[in-house]
Amino acid sequence: MDFEEHAAKPLLARFGITVPESRLAHTPAEAEAAAAAIGSCVVKAQVPTGKRGKAGGIKRAATPAEARRHAERIIGMEIGGWTVEKVLIEAQTDIAREFYAAVIDDAASKGPMLLFSRMGGMDVEEAAEQDPTAMRRQSIPIDVGLTDAMARSVFADLDLDPLAAVALEKALLGLYRAWRKLDAELIEINPLVVTGDNRIVALDCKLTVDDGAAPRQAEIVPLAAPEKRTHLEAKAAAEGLKYIELGGSVGVLANGAGLTMTTMDVIAHYGGSPSNFLEIGGEAYTKAKTALTILLENPNVKCLLVNFCGAFARTDVMADGVVTAWQDLKPDMPIFFTIHGTGADEAVALVRERLGVEPFDLMDDAVKAAVAAASGRAAA
Amino acid sequence: MIPRKSDRILIQGITGKQGTFWTEAMQAYGSNVVGGVNPNKAGTRHLGVPVFATAREAAKTTPFDIACMFIPPMLAKDAAIDACEAGARLLVCLTEHIPSHDVMEMHVAARQNGTRIVGPNTAGLVTVGECFVGIMPAFNANVFRKGNVGVISRSGSLGTLLCLNLAQAGLGQTVFYGIGGDPMIGTTTRDALRFLDADPATEAVVICGEIGGSAEEQAAEYARTMKKPVVAFIAGRQSPPGKKMGHAGAIVTGGKGDYASKRRALEAAGVGVADVPSQIPQMLKQLSIAA
Numbered sequence: 001m002d003f004e005e006h007a008a009k010p011l012l013a014r015f016g017i018t019v020p021e022s023r024l025a026h027t028p029a030e031a032e033a034a035a036a037a038i039g040s041c042v043v044k045a046q047v048p049t050g051k052r053g054k055a056g057g058i059k060r061a062a063t064p065a066e067a068r069r070h071a072e073r074i075i076g077m078e079i080g081g082w083t084v085e086k087v088l089i090e091a092q093t094d095i096a097r098e099f100y101a102a103v104i105d106d107a108a109s110k111g112p113m114l115l116f117s118r119m120g121g122m123d124v125e126e127a128a129e130q131d132p133t134a135m136r137r138q139s140i141p142i143d144v145g146l147t148d149a150m151a152r153s154v155f156a157d158l159d160l161d162p163l164a165a166v167a168l169e170k171a172l173l174g175l176y177r178a179w180r181k182l183d184a185e186l187i188e189i190n191p192l193v194v195t196g197d198n199r200i201v202a203l204d205c206k207l208t209v210d211d212g213a214a215p216r217q218a219e220i221v222p223l224a225a226p227e228k229r230t231h232l233e234a235k236a237a238a239e240g241l242k243y244i245e246l247g248g249s250v251g252v253l254a255n256g257a258g259l260t261m262t263t264m265d266v267i268a269h270y271g272g273s274p275s276n277f278l279e280i281g282g283e284a285y286t287k288a289k290t291a292l293t294i295l296l297e298n299p300n301v302k303c304l305l306v307n308f309c310g311a312f313a314r315t316d317v318m319a320d321g322v323v324t325a326w327q328d329l330k331p332d333m334p335i336f337f338t339i340h341g342t343g344a345d346e347a348v349a350l351v352r353e354r355l356g357v358e359p360f361d362l363m364d365d366a367v368k369a370a371v372a373a374a375s376g377r378a379a380a
Numbered sequence: 381m382i383p384r385k386s387d388r389i390l391i392q393g394i395t396g397k398q399g400t401f402w403t404e405a406m407q408a409y410g411s412n413v414v415g416g417v418n419p420n421k422a423g424t425r426h427l428g429v430p431v432f433a434t435a436r437e438a439a440k441t442t443p444f445d446i447a448c449m450f451i452p453p454m455l456a457k458d459a460a461i462d463a464c465e466a467g468a469r470l471l472v473c474l475t476e477h478i479p480s481h482d483v484m485e486m487h488v489a490a491r492q493n494g495t496r497i498v499g500p501n502t503a504g505l506v507t508v509g510e511c512f513v514g515i516m517p518a519f520n521a522n523v524f525r526k527g528n529v530g531v532i533s534r535s536g537s538l539g540t541l542l543c544l545n546l547a548q549a550g551l552g553q554t555v556f557y558g559i560g561g562d563p564m565i566g567t568t569t570r571d572a573l574r575f576l577d578a579d580p581a582t583e584a585v586v587i588c589g590e591i592g593g594s595a596e597e598q599a600a601e602y603a604r605t606m607k608k609p610v611v612a613f614i615a616g617r618q619s620p621p622g623k624k625m626g627h628a629g630a631i632v633t634g635g636k637g638d639y640a641s642k643r644r645a646l647e648a649a650g651v652g653v654a655d656v657p658s659q660i661p662q663m664l665k666q667l668s669i670a671a
Contacts, residue, residue, distance in 0.1 A: 105480050107593060110487040110564045142484045183479055213479035215454055244623055257561055258535020258590060261615040266656045268618045277619070309544065311503045311536035312398075312474075312515035341540045342517040362548070363541065364658045 001209050001224035002048040006088045008205035011182060011220065012189070015174035018201045022090035031071030034089035035064040043070040044088045048225040049080035050206070051123070057084060060092065081228065093201050098191035099155075100124065101172060103146075103179035105186070106139065112179060114138040114146060114172065116154035120191035146176035163198040171200045182220065183213030236294050241280065241287060243294060248273025249374040251301040253291060253322065255280050255313040263307045266363065272371030275301045280318060288321025289328075296331050303334045305370040307363060310341035319347035323354045334373045338366035381470065381496060381567075381575045382555050383446060385410055385510045390438055390468070392417040392459050393450035395426050402450065402515055403427050409518050411511040415442040417459075435459075435466035448472040448504070448513050456500070457482035464493040472513045473499035476561070483564050490566060497566025498559065503536025506556040516540065516556060527552020529664060530576035532569055533588035534561050534595070534629065538615055542588050542657055549661030551669065554582040561590070563629040569599035577606050584609045584669045586660055587651070589642060591616030592629050596642040600649035609667040611652045611660055614642050 003011070009019040023034035024046070035041045045057030052058050057079050061067035067089060077084045098120035106113035119127040119134045127134060136154040140146050151172040152165075160168065171192065179187045186208040193201050214221050229237060236243030242257075246264070250272045254260040257279050264274040275298055280291045295301065306322055308315040319339060326335060337359035339347045348359050360366035383389075389406070393399040394416025404427060407413050415429050415438045422433035432438035435447055447463035449456060449472065456475040463471050464486075471490065478486075478500050490497045498505065504514010509526040512518035516536060523544045531546070531553055533539030543553055557572040559565055569587060576582045589596040589612055596614060603610045617639045643653050652663050 105484075105564070107563045111484050141488070142481065143488045180481065183481055185480060210480045212453060212477040213481070216479070242624075244620070246618075246620070254537070256535055256537025258533065258538030258588065258615050259541055260537075261590065261619055262538050262541065262613075262657060264618045265615060269656050274618065277623075309537045309540040311517055311540045313537070340544050341520060341523060341537075344520070344522070362658065364656065 001211060001214070001221065001227075003207040003209065003223060004046045004048050004225045005044065005204055005206075006046050006086070007223040007225070008207040009202065011207065012174070012178055012202055012205050015178040015181070017171050017174045017178070017189075018199060020091040020093050020201060020203070022088050024086055025071060025089055026086045028068045028071040028075065031087055031089055032064045032068035035061060035067035038089055038091050040092045041067055042090045042092055043067050043074060044090060045074050045077060045079055045084040046086045046088055047079045047082040047084055049082055052079055055079045093193060093203060094196040095193045096196050097194040099193070100127070100190045101175055101192045102186065102188035102190075103176050103184065109139045111142045112140040112176070114140060114150070114154060114176065116172070118155070118158055120193070124190075140176065145180070146173060148173070160194070161198045164194045164200065167198065167200040168194070171202070182207070183210045183217050184208065185210050232294055232297055236278070236291070239287065239290050239294070241278065241291050241294070243291075244277040245298065246274050246276055247300065248275045249300055249302040250370050251275050251295050251298070251304040252307070253278055253280065253288070253295060253304060254307040255310065255318060259307060259309050263305065263367070266367045267305070267371060270364070270368050270371045272367070272374055280313070286317055286321065288318045289325040292322055292325040293329065296329060301333070302374040303336065303370050304331075305366060306335065306337045306339070307366065308339045308341065308344075308347065310343055312342075314343040315339050315341055316343035316346035316350065319350050323351060326355060336360065336366045336370045336373070338363045382579055383470070383505050383507050383511055383513050385412060387446050387511070388412055388414040388444040389446045389448060389513060390415050390417065390435060390442070390444040390463070391448050391450065392435060392463065394418060394429075394431060395421050396450055398515075399450035400427065405519060406512055409512055411513060414444055435462045435468065439466040444468065446470045446472065446513055449474060451475055453477045453479070457485055460486040460497070461489040464489040464495040467493065468495050471495050471497045471566075472502060472504055473497055473560070473566075474502060474504060474514055475499070476501040480564065483562065487564065487566060499562065499565060500560055501562040502560035502565075503539060503558040505558060506553075508553045508555065514558060516558065523547055524556070525552040527554065528581060528583040529553050529669065530555045530557065530579065530582040530585045531588065532557045532559060532572040532576070532585065534559055534569075534590045535588065535615070538588050538657070542586055542613065542660060545657050546586070546661055549665075551661055551664060554579060559595075561629050563593060565629075569595040570602045573599050573602050573606070573610070577608060582608065584611070584664055584667060586664075587612040589614040590629070591619055591639055591642070592637040594637060597645040600645040600651060603646070603651050604649040609664070609669065611654065611663045611667075612646050613654045613657050613660060614639055
């Protein structure tokens with residue numbers, strides 16, 4: 001789950017990192033009132049995506065009236081596919097230097113990694129192009145944590161004022177503690193600035209918290225940004241199912257992420273186009289009926305391809321769910337099965353008896369038939 | 381690091397519904413299950429083996445080589461660390477959705493205790509005709525038959541399909557090595573490739589990869605040095621970038637870990653890459669791998 005700046009910054013502050021005073025505004029009037037209280041400010045679009053500044057979503061304002069005018073333009077703007085619904089009114093900061101700092105999950109070392117660059121305030125990719133040596137990487141043993149010495153090592157060559165150096169070390173230690181306590185996959189401050197009076201202030205924060213840790217992060221889960229989902233994707237998520245709309249016409253119902261992705265690939269290989277990713281393996285294998293109901297609500301679906309290869313998931317349980325749902329819903333479209341693995345003999349018999357449909361022995365044959373049906377041709 | 385019939389197996393979470401179902405299946409197949417763990421049922425017996433409070437307790441009287449976890453995600457870290465500290469040589473971690481910080485701590489415990497973790501989020505390991513550990517349909521004769529092809533897969537369901545394709549074509553397998561769909565796994569595609577390279581019964585290897593991460597690219601470097609032929613299928617060619625396709629590890633971000641780069645790396649290393657899984661048996665036969 002992702003956290004927008006206005007939600008992430010107060011969390012950073014809990015770990016001793018200084019953030020500017022700010023207020024959230026949903027209307028130009030609210031923006032004006034906030035600016036009146038704060039003084040000269042920055043009006044910042046709140047959307048869970050980067051490049052807000054380039055899109056014109058971040059503007060400085062000297063007066064409340066100017067803040068209002070910026071808010072009028074920014075609220076309703078489209079940035080990275082998101083519509084801006086609110087702005088953060090934030091006190092301006094006296095910036096001397098801009099850095100970049102982040103703690104991320106590093107798959108290669110199977111542990112956390114501190115990233116620090118003296119080139120803050122711009123895209124990481126852009127900075128890397130200008131100077132690939134600027135980014136420092138420090139692996140952190142999770143059983144030890146980030147030590148003072150490790151934190152100092154990433155900026156040792158920067159010749160900072162001693163006051164700023166102490167504050168920066170403290171900020172990096174706070175950033176690591178935030179990563180650890182919040183079960184973050186990524187916590188990034190860009191820019192992390194040195195002020196004219198050698199304070200360290202976080203001017204932005206991007207936070208992604210591990211979905212797997214949600215049960216023990218119940219306090220912050222409600223602060224996360226809503227995910228960008230279609231109506232059906234949201235419905236599936238509420239049922240604990242992973243469903244992604246893809247725009248094609250062959251409905252896909254398979255178990256397990258690997259097999260579902262593969263089914264999509266094989267459909268494309270034979271000239272068809274999948275309407276969705278929908279996986280009912282893992283713990284979700286008993287939810288076949290719920291899954292099918294959601295899948296069939298998509299008006300683009302012309303036929304359904306059911307591909308089960310049961311390992312953990314029992315194909316007889318899944319097939320029973322699909323057949324029961326099919327008999328309830330009576331959709332006016334063809335259905336194609338290919339079923340193997342755990343419980344396959346029972347599953348095949350069940351489909352044959354209750355739907356009068358003969359499952360294909362080879363997955364490729366089932367896919368070809370589904371692709372033909374979706375394109376209006378008779379199955380070969 | 382390929383499970384053998386003689387390896388002694390401890391099942392953590394043996395008394396649960398899934399633990400019971402799969403332990404019975406493992407026992408029926410020939411796996412040497414010597415004990416189980418459930419803190420609330422310590423001192424009892426289940427499926428003919430003693431149940432202990434912890435893996436460390438078990439190790440005192442019932443030494444074991446492999447621990448296999450049927451443990452829910454929020455409890456997985458403690459169980460895994462227990463198994464490592466009890467001296468498990470191999471830990472098969474089936475659990476999906478373990479918090480990533482917990483996974484990191486599990487890997488630290490594994491390193492400190494000399495345990496090899498397979499997974500998390502693996503479907504397990506099958507040594508065909510000998511034993512299996514995990515949740516694969518090893519007992520299904522339409523899918524698994526003894527042969528000379530080793531199969532490595534991130535995914536249990538896709539791995540099952542690949543094994544099925546081999547069996548349907550009259551080929552068979554030596555070992556199925558499920559490495560898991562998570563981003564931070566203990567045993568990589570490259571590690572598994574190394575084990576199968578060293579296995580005398582394995583004459584060729586099939587890699588079932590997925591988009592995301594760099595496991596296939598790293599495996600390609602090793603495959604280049606092998607005498608045994610390697611072929612591959614990579615799932616996710618049609619998956620939109622930036623979306624997690626079920627497996628936490630299967631995501632293309634910032635142009636990294638995409639289908640094209642994996643295919644390029646494998647082909648450059650002399651690994652044939654199939655467009656669809658059903659082409660794999662034919663590719664093996666062209667490499668003179670016969671049943």
